[in-house]
Amino acid sequence: PVFHTLVLFPRVFVPSYSAILHLELGACTVNVSSTPCAVRVMLGLVTLSESFSRKEFNCTGPCNLFLASPPWEKWLRITVDSLSGPGAGVSFTVTASFTACWPGGPSSFLSFFQSLNRSQEVSQPGGRPSNATLPANTEVADPPGSCLRDHAVIREDLDIVWVRFRILGDTNIPVQAQLPSLLLLNLDSIADSGGTLVVNLLLNKTSPGIGNATVRACLSAASPVLSLNATEDCETAFFQGYGLNVSTSSPEASLVVPYPESDNWFLSLQLVCPEPSAEYLQAKAQLVVLAYLSPCVDDCGMYGQCSLMRRHGYLYAGCNCKAGWDGWGCTDGTKAQSLGAQTLAILLLTLSNLLFLPAIVVALHRYHLVEAAVYTFTMFFSAFYHACDQPGVVVFCIMDYDTLQYCDFLGSVVSLWVTILCMARIKTMLKYVLCVLGTLFIAMSLSLDRRGVWNMLGPSLVALTIMTSAWVFRCVNRRHCYPPSWRRWAFFLLPGVGLALVAGSVYALTETSENYYYTHSLWHMLVATSLVFLLPPGEKQQESWSWSWSRKLFCRYEICQNDRDEMYTAT
Known part of the structure; x- marks a missing residue:
């Protein structure tokens, strides 16, 4: 086994414009003779997320560690493990120093940007960061000259997870070969990590006579890449950046970073010369940069819907793709459905609701007017909701999508509620009170969680409890099974219950996003057909149909005779 002695050192603050971190471990001694001074040095951010890595170094004796592009304005923790063996005490000294990289202009773009508050109040640019902010054991080397050119950028908050970055001055950014x-791009808000960072580059023009010039760009978090002509992987000290190139032959490029890290992001641009020469060193390129943070890529296109979600206190956005489309912006059509398949899907989902017509006719014939009205409401809104729910060009919306969806869910649950109450054959006044009261509670439940499982399961259990209690009460009073007719059980109740159980199984067990168009259409047909079997017989009529109909509708304040037989009768 290898024994380690863990040593934790105070944190080291990395100031802005640090190009190289030099960490030196010197005067390393061991209290055991003839034992080498071997240590393992680990460097990492104090608040390390999954996007940032750690650095480990093994060395014997004096160590000189160099890290290019350390994270700006961050604290680094230095951890040292002794590898000299058990019982070996190790002592050493640590010195941290930084090589600064000053911008070409007299202003500091970090100080300038930090002086901008969210109300876009621009203050005067600040000066360079003072060395007094560095720890006592750091030494800053400030070589003469500059090694980068900065451009002031203003952040404009447009909406939730919607930010636009505007470059002050000319829209064309001059890019040179000498300096990047x-x-x-300030994304330091925790809400910014829930969006998508998009960077578009357009090479406007280049200096004449430089041929197929290439502008290399690197997008990284916490610190920039300052030597684009020497590296191609866009990697900083602890972060793997994103690279893209534009040239005269390919003048446009786009980069999409879903759910970026909440931090300062840096876009480095530099003109890369294939053959360094005096002409190339003086060459320039004009580049148009468009950078913004949006909830979804291109608003998810024609085959997706951009949705804002909140989970565990975090707000983030994403595309809900349909019709087989995939990708961050629903642009991957490798498994997409054809136009004919989309047309067939919308016809199945909408026309399958027409099977509610037999249930509506049976309900009207048996004078279940409330049930018939609910079934009509459900059929109408279910058909138009599914017509509006389809992606692409095969879509038809008569009103807002959210309204159609809510009415569809409400009608489905209320249809189940009033049907079971109708089967209970309770007093008419009590039945109407329960219908209205249950509808109000269902509407409240749907407003809280529209897709909750208890929205349908809860009313079903309550209604079945009421129906079972009413049937048991009649069985006890009459000392006979209720409903009394075996024909009612064999030809109506059992087939209706069987269809309802099959519909529930299809809906809960077999429905997926791939077979949604077929299984959900089958669910519509099975539920609508089961209502025809489950609706109880109407009241026995002693008068003619027309007189009975008018008497029931216009009874008003006179005492009307109730000729209803409480027992089920096979008709």
Whole structure:
């Protein structure tokens, strides 16, 4: 086994414009003779997320560690493990120093940007960061000259997870081969991590006579890449950046970073010369940069819907793709449905609701007017909701999508509620009170959680409890099974219950996003057909149909005779 002695050192603060971190471990001694001074040095951010890595180094004796592009304005924790063996005490000294990289202009773009508050009040640019902010054991080397060119960027908050970055001055950014141009994209808000960072580059023009010039760009968090002509992986000390290139032959490029890290992001731009020469060193390129943070990529296109979600206190957005489309912006059509398949899907989902017509006719014939009205409401809104729910060009919306969805869910649950109450054959006044009261509670429940499982399960259990209690009460009073007719059980109740159980199984067990169009259409047909079997017989009529109909509708304040037989009768 290898024994380690853990040593934790105070944190080291990395100031802005740090190009190289030099960490030196010197005067390393061991209290055991003839034992080498071997240590393992680990460097990492104090608040390390999954986007940032750690650095480990093994060395014997004096160590000189160099890290290019350390994270700006961050605290680093230095951890040292002794590898000299058990019982070996190790002592050493640590010195941290930084090589600064000043911008070409007299202003500091970080100080300038930090002086901008969210109300877009611009203050005067600040100066360079003072060395007094560094720890006592750090030494800053400030070589003469500059090694980057900065451009002031203003953040404009447009909406939730919607930010636009505007570059002050000319829209064209000059890019040179000698020094990289740097843009700061401030995404330090925790809500920014729930969106999508988009960077678009357009090469406007280049200096004549430089041929197929290439502008290399690197997007990284916490610190910029300052040597684009020497690296191609866009990697900083602890972060793997994103690279993209534009050239005269390919003048446009786009980069999409879903759910970016909440931090300062840096876009480094530099003109890369294939053959360094005096002409290339003086060459320039004009680049148009468009950077913004949006909830979804291109609003998810024609085959997706952008949705804002909140979970565990975090707000984030994403595309809900349909019709087989995939990708961050629903642009991957490798498994997409054809136009004919989309047309068939919308016809199945809408026309399958027409099977509610037999249930409506049976309800009217048996004078279950409330039930018939609810079934009509459900059929109408279910058909138009599914016509509006389809992606692409095969879509038809008569009103707002959210309203259609709510009415569809409400009608489905209320249809189940009034049907079971009708089967209970309770007193008419009590039945109407329960219908209205249950509808109000269902509407409240749907407003809280529209897709909750208890929205349908809760009313079903309550209604079945009421129906079972009413049937048991009649069985006890009459000392006979209720409903009394075996024909009612064999030809109506059992088939209706069987269809309802099959519909519930299809809906809960077999329905997926791939077979949604077929299984949900089958669910519509099975539920609508089961209502025809489950609706109880109407009241026995002693008068003619027309007189009975008018008497029931216009009874008003006179005492009307109730000729209803409480027992089920096979008709």
